[in-house]
Amino acid sequence: xxxxxxxxxxxxxxxxxxxxxxxxxxxxxxxxxxxxxxxxxxxxxxxxxxxxxxxxxxxxxxxxxxxxxxxxxxxxxxxxxxxxxxxxxxxxxxxxxxxxxxxxxxxxxxxxxxxxxxxxxxxxxxxxxxxxxxxxxxxxxxxxxxxxxxxxxxxxxxxxxxxxxxxxxxxxxxxxxxxxxxxxxxxxxxxxxxxxxxxxxxxxxxxxxxxxxxxxxxxxxxxxxxxxxxxxxxxxxxxxxxxxxxxx
Amino acid sequence: xxxxxxxxxxxxxxxxxxxxxxxxxxxxxxxxxxxxxxxxxxxxxxxxxxxxxxxxxxxxxxxxxxxxxxxxxxxxxxxxxxxxxxxxxxxxxxxxxxxxxxxxxxxxxxxxxxxxxxxxxxxxxxxxxxxxxxxxxxxxxxxxxxxxxxxxxxxxxxxxxxxxxxxxxxxxxxxxxxxxxxxxxxxxxxxxxxxxxxxxxxxxxxxxxxxxxxxxxxxxxxxxxxxxxxxxxxxxxxxxxxxxxxxxxxxxxxxxxxxxxxxxxxxxxxxxxxxxxxxxxxxxxxxxxxxxxxxxxxxxxxxxxxxxxxxxxxxxxxxxxxxxxxxxxxxxxxxxxxxxxxxxxxxxxxxxxxxxxxxxxxxxxxxxxxxxxxxxxxxxxxxxxxxxx
Numbered sequence: 001x002x003x004x005x006x007x008x009x010x011x012x013x014x015x016x017x018x019x020x021x022x023x024x025x026x027x028x029x030x031x032x033x034x035x036x037x038x039x040x041x042x043x044x045x046x047x048x049x050x051x052x053x054x055x056x057x058x059x060x061x062x063x064x065x066x067x068x069x070x071x072x073x074x075x076x077x078x079x080x081x082x083x084x085x086x087x088x089x090x091x092x093x094x095x096x097x098x099x100x101x102x103x104x105x106x107x108x109x110x111x112x113x114x115x116x117x118x119x120x121x122x123x124x125x126x127x128x129x130x131x132x133x134x135x136x137x138x139x140x141x142x143x144x145x146x147x148x149x150x151x152x153x154x155x156x157x158x159x160x161x162x163x164x165x166x167x168x169x170x171x172x173x174x175x176x177x178x179x180x181x182x183x184x185x186x187x188x189x190x191x192x193x194x195x196x197x198x199x200x201x202x203x204x205x206x207x208x209x210x211x212x213x214x215x216x217x218x219x220x221x222x223x224x225x226x227x228x229x230x231x232x233x234x235x236x237x238x239x240x241x242x243x244x245x246x247x248x
Numbered sequence: 249x250x251x252x253x254x255x256x257x258x259x260x261x262x263x264x265x266x267x268x269x270x271x272x273x274x275x276x277x278x279x280x281x282x283x284x285x286x287x288x289x290x291x292x293x294x295x296x297x298x299x300x301x302x303x304x305x306x307x308x309x310x311x312x313x314x315x316x317x318x319x320x321x322x323x324x325x326x327x328x329x330x331x332x333x334x335x336x337x338x339x340x341x342x343x344x345x346x347x348x349x350x351x352x353x354x355x356x357x358x359x360x361x362x363x364x365x366x367x368x369x370x371x372x373x374x375x376x377x378x379x380x381x382x383x384x385x386x387x388x389x390x391x392x393x394x395x396x397x398x399x400x401x402x403x404x405x406x407x408x409x410x411x412x413x414x415x416x417x418x419x420x421x422x423x424x425x426x427x428x429x430x431x432x433x434x435x436x437x438x439x440x441x442x443x444x445x446x447x448x449x450x451x452x453x454x455x456x457x458x459x460x461x462x463x464x465x466x467x468x469x470x471x472x473x474x475x476x477x478x479x480x481x482x483x484x485x486x487x488x489x490x491x492x493x494x495x496x497x498x499x500x501x502x503x504x505x506x507x508x509x510x511x512x513x514x515x516x517x518x519x520x521x522x523x524x525x526x527x528x529x530x531x532x533x534x535x536x537x538x539x540x541x542x543x544x545x546x547x548x549x550x551x552x553x554x555x556x557x558x559x560x561x562x563x564x565x566x567x568x569x570x571x572x573x574x575x576x577x578x579x580x581x582x583x584x585x586x587x588x589x590x591x592x593x594x595x596x597x598x599x600x601x602x603x604x605x606x607x608x609x610x611x612x613x614x615x616x617x618x619x620x621x622x623x624x625x626x627x628x629x630x631x632x633x634x635x636x637x
Contacts, residue, residue, distance in 0.1 A: 052468055053468075054467060054468065054631070054634050055631050074470045077468060077469065080468075082465070082468050084465055084468065086461035086462070086463075086465070087461065088460040088462035088463075088465075089462060091460075092261075092262050093261070097261075101254070102469065104250075104251075105251055105254055105255070105469040105470075105471055106469055107250075107251075146465070
């Protein structure tokens, strides 16, 4: 379970401070998929980077299974599996070696990770490239490998930043099945996206973010009621106030 | 602790799979040493030919004006040959090293017992002409002195009274010390190899990893950032020490095959090992410094731009000593690069080192490395490390 409580983050720029995140609060429950929806530049990636402790929040706090990220990042990360915005792999290593490296760094021996690795290879359909070096992988193969390395240690909480970016339909469907299986196992899944369909297809909870602030949150039905729109897409556009930066 | 070893092993595997880079680094290190030793070998050979006085072909303009001089030169292993038409252009085109011109009024002045004029044309910026120039100058001076003395005798004057001083040069340089002089570059070369041997590796695994966008994931594992840094540092130090070992072994072997450098100049395996031990701290220092710089750099390009500056760093203390020479003192063993220079030279010359000097050296190096690594670890844990800005 992840709790985000009134976090804010600004970056110093030549023209003054850019407030990427004004004030964001939400909680993501176990056994649910929580979606952060917002247009490009709304502050989703910054919010997630604060969540997994890559950046320090200027104010507010974040808790992962009771561990405060700011004061105890190592223990918080132990409970997290993260697919960040950047998905670089080690191109001179095979996909399997990439994943095993991250298993070891998370304190899981290669032998103990074997079962989970086999399951991920099957679920994410990686068997035809898992023993190839990552040099020249397609975007889909890269993303699948990056997802596998981020969850190889079976974390209770999974955070994914725009996971379906650049994936084809088949791969996207495979990824959705995988996330649904995580939900069924009672894990807490948080993903960010600017694609409304994805939210509609996957999420139990939606947090709508615009201009660095939460503008609405709740289940799909609650959001429709809140905006007074019958259609989900209209509801989102109404809540954000503009169609700009969103995708169907 | 196990995370440090995991990172070290992975970085090493990643590097070793980059076959071409490793091959170039190792082969260059291994080939450069023999090339330098062979160069010194040729330098020593040139010194010898100067002594042996091989036949010198000397172009002379107007040799018929001074037949006695020509005969005298011919008796001293110099073969007088016809001069080229244009003296200046022949020297510029490097067709000849130097040309002697007997002036038109030479005979007239000679018989009047005035000083007869002889021009020697050469280009002093050409190192290859140095030997011939020295020989010709020496021969002409001898001839001038000999004839002058004969003239004084003919007038009943003791020729010795013309020279208030008789200077006899007694060169005590041995072939070994001459080789040592030529090998003055050796410590610098070895220190530089140790200092920057791991540079490529460090830049690639810090700024390079950030540019390839895999750093964010690495920084998210439940391991303190300082441990991630140490894993990378250890792998790079191992690589730098491999490089320096290859260079040292290559030097050791090429000395065996350099006939002009005396056998005594060649160093034993014990000394090779000693030098390796003294250079290992430089490798750690170089890796630590580059870790700090490239963690702070925005890009690989910026990190690489520090390299030319770092290359000069090992020369600085040596330069200062050249301008302001002082006797070796204990404090010098605490100055980076200066200390290694003294230590390597001491081993090469076979001098004994005191325990105090060695402990001053080790202690100063360890504390310097700790300070740098501490700063680098702080940087590794910062937002700047992950974002590169």
